[in-house]
């Protein structure tokens with residue numbers, strides 16, 4: 001299996017060209033997210049990919065820090081933001097564990113279509129919790145590989161072996177909810193967009 005950075009660097013150009021499959025669901029996720037945004041919001045999006053979602057949210061917030069493990073994704077995202085005349089997104093290559101000096105500084109963290117790609121999901125959720133201000137929200141949408149049927153899971157393994165699929169964590173919906181609660185989040189909204197994917201708004205509660 002290719003390491004994650006190489007997989008996503010190699011996939012960046014193709015990923016950018018692939019259209020969003022379900023525009024209605026995507027728009028609803030944007031709308032729900034905006035319910036939690038204000039012109040003062042400081043937002044982090046990790047695993048931002050080619051920056052499309054950050055660019056759409058940028059007019060509604062003060063500042064977005066958008067990060068991704070892939071240099072190629074970041075290069076494409078920077079160009080797209082420039083083309084769209086968006087100036088309040090700071091793109092940077094990297095992973096969550098490189099953001100420790102920003103602990104307690106975000107009103108919202110977005111992790112869209114990325115949680116299932118992380119090797120240590122528990123640690124990532126703990127880190128997101130630390131990065132948020134009290135009462136800040138973590139908005140995630142993720143595939144639930146643990147809910148996927150056995151044939152499809154076998155196919156994923158075969159594709160990984162051939163270098164055609166990235167690393168994936170195999171958690172279920174229930175396991176994800178438990179991880180979030182263990183880290184100190186309360187679940188504000190949960191929308192199971194299909195049997196194998198979920199959209200969650202989780203709040204960092206005051207008292208731990």
Ligand SMILES: C[S@@+](CC[C@H](N)C(=O)[O-])C[C@H]1O[C@@H](n2cnc3c(N)ncnc32)[C@H](O)[C@@H]1O
Pocket residue numbers: 004008009046047048049050053067068069070073094095096111112113114117118
């Ligand atoms: C499926 S894409 C989703 C991109 C974007 N969030 C979206 O919804 O279109 C997954 C992204 O996560 C990035 N990624 C994978 N592993 C990562 C990690 N450990 N830390 C940060 N980004 C990662 C990849 O480079 C890729 O851009």
